[in-house]
Amino acid sequence: MKQTAGALLSSIRLDRSSRRSISVQLYQGLRDVILSGGLRAGERLPATRTLAKETGVSRTTVIDAIDRLVAEGMLVSRVGAGTFVSDTLDRERPPPVGDAARPSGGKQPRLSYAIGHAGADFARRSWLPHRGGAFVTALPALEAFPMAHWSRISARLMRAERGVMMGYGEPKGYAPLRRAIAMHLNVLKGMNCDPGQIFVTSGAQQAFSLIGQLLLNPGDRVWMENPGASGARNAFLAEGADLVPVRVDDEGLVVSDGLQKAPHFRLAFVTPSHQQPLGHVMSLSRRFELLKAAEDAQALVVEDDYDSEFHFGSAPQPALSSIDANERVIYVGTFSKSLFPALRLGFIVVPPRMVEAFDRLFMDWASGPPTMTQAITADFMDEGHFATHIRLMRRLYKARYEALMEASAQLRGAVEVQQTSGGFHTPARLAPGIDEARVVAQAAQKGVTLVPLARYCLAPLDKAGLVLGFGCATPEDISHGISVLRGLPEIAAQLDQ
Incomplete structure (x- = not known):
């Protein structure tokens, strides 16, 4: 050769x-x-x-x-x-850095103080799902999404003026989308907000991070629901905040517990419309109690409203923000549940007195989602497809919830699935003696996804439990999942007693 x-x-x-x-x-x-x-x-x-x-x-x-x-x-x-x-x-050319070439015991890169010292408290988010089934949480019924309408709008906007769709876009978000969000919140949540108060973000996670960057200094005390949402927890930890686990009961965050542990708090994080993950709706009296505590401490409240569109019980409570007379509440919403997670679209509604500060943040620092994504969503809402989709999903999730409650009767005595009035997940308490970690591991071996209640906790709870998702699981998936749970050694032993 x-x-x-x-x-x-x-x-x-x-x-x-x-x-x-x-x-x-x-x-x-x-x-x-x-x-x-x-x-x-x-x-x-x-x-x-x-x-x-x-x-x-x-x-x-x-x-x-x-x-x-x-x-x-x-x-x-x-x-x-x-x-x-x-x-x-x-x-x-740098040398290859494969496992064989990586020197053992070498020094790791130096991390920031906040990240390095908060690492053990970060909630793992690698479990966020990509496929549905029993009993996956945090994922809507993607197969029911009206892709034909979405595709038609997308194709039309691809032919729109290039400067609008392909330029840098408005720092605080595409104006028609902010108007559509304001109208939606006014009708659904009783919030009398102006589009100028709305800032569009790349999902709720970016919203929490930006709020933390703007408002928190290292050591600031932040009330967190325990158990509670992990995304905001991680965002505030990254800013060096001192997180205070506050107990949750049937009426929501126990304000008296928060005042006992940290009366001089900077932020309180709550999910009042559908507590994450216990599903409780914060009572009106507890809401007023929280707002008074925030006013007394000159603190702010972050309201995470991640899935309140999907109520199927009695009429939902209005947003906490709608009864805030002293401009203490920052409202965070997302389209990850109402549309689909890969959209990476969320928004912040800030009190009028904080608009200028957020305007500066978004003008100088934040980078929002693509204008095209925002424009499709705006037209999807303006043409009525969003409202129609929400109505259909409410019926679908109610049917799947009822299928879960009916099938879970087979587990009574070992697993008690709690009732809920909305969303697409609900908690389940495990009988004494059942180890939630072993149940989760045993179910995973049989192809069933379970989330332990401990994953949502900053401080340990006195009872073991699971969080069961039903939104992306068909009735057949749910029936199969319950059968798998019934056959797990941890649960079967309890049922045989």
């Missing part, structure tokens, strides 16, 4: 069924071979005709891929001699 023909590159695989163009695949294949050390510095590539023949593509495709690598400085083209791997790579 003649050396002048250049290196053999038979390792490059081209997938003609892929959405990526052949030119891009060839470019990436050559680039990967070079970066991995498969081609040494100074080594000659085959002639473009030879490479085209060996890979089964046109010479034009090969030239295009090689020209891109020459432009990046990975290849050098010499007239009359050919194309060679750049010598620069040998001098500058």
Whole structure:
């Protein structure tokens, strides 16, 4: 074999069924071979005709891929001699960092004080689901989403003025979407808010992070529901806040417990419309008690309203923000449950006196979601599809909840599933002697997802439990899941007693 023909590159695989163009695949294949050390510095590539023949593509495709690598400085083209791997790579290429090459016991990168010292308290979020089934939480019924309407709106907006759809967009969010959100909140939640008070974010998680950045200093005390939502917990921990676990009962956050533990608090985080994860609705008297405590402490309240659209019991309570006479409540909403999580779209409604501070934050620091995403959502709401979807989902989730309650009667005595009036998850108490961690592990081995109540806790609870999702599980999924639970050793032993 003649050396002048250049290196053999038979390792490059081209997938003609892929959405990526052949030119891009060839470019990436050559680039990967070079970066991995498969081609040494100074080594000659085959002639473009030879490479085209060996890979089964046109010479034009090969030239295009090689020209891109020459432009990046990975290849050098010499007239009359050919194309060679750049010598620069040998001098500058970092050594591979695979498991075998990574030195054991080496120092880890230095983390910020807040992250390094709060790490043990962070709630793991790697469990967020991607597929439905029994008893997955936090995931709506994606199969019921009206994709045809969404696609039609998307196609229409793709033909709209490019400057609006493709530019940087408005810092606080696309104006038509903020108007649509304001109208939705006024009708559904009794909130008399103006679009100027609304700031669009990349999901509720970014909203919590921005609130923490703007309002918290290291050491500030923050009341957190215990058990409670993990996303806000992580965001506030990252700012160095001192989180105070506050007990929750049937009326919501126990304000007296918070005052006993930290009377001089900076923030209180609550989920009053549908407590996460216990499902309680905060009573009106408890709401007024919380607002008075915030006023006395000159504190603020973050209201997380993550799934209140999906009530199927009696009429839901209005938002805490709607009865806030002293502008103490910052309201956070999300479309992750009402539409779909991958949308990464949320919003903050701030009191009028805080609009200027948030305007500065969003103008100078925050970067919101793509304008196209916001525009599709705005039109989806303005055309009535959002309201129709919510009505359909309420009926669907109610039917799935009823299927869960009916099937769970088989577990009575070992697992007591609590009633709820909305959302698409509900907690279940385990009988004394049943270990929730073992139940979760045993169910996972049989393909059933369970979330332990302990995952939501800052401080341990006196009772073990689970959180059962039913929104993305069909009645058949639910029936199968209950059958699996009934057969688990931990639960079966309790049922046999």
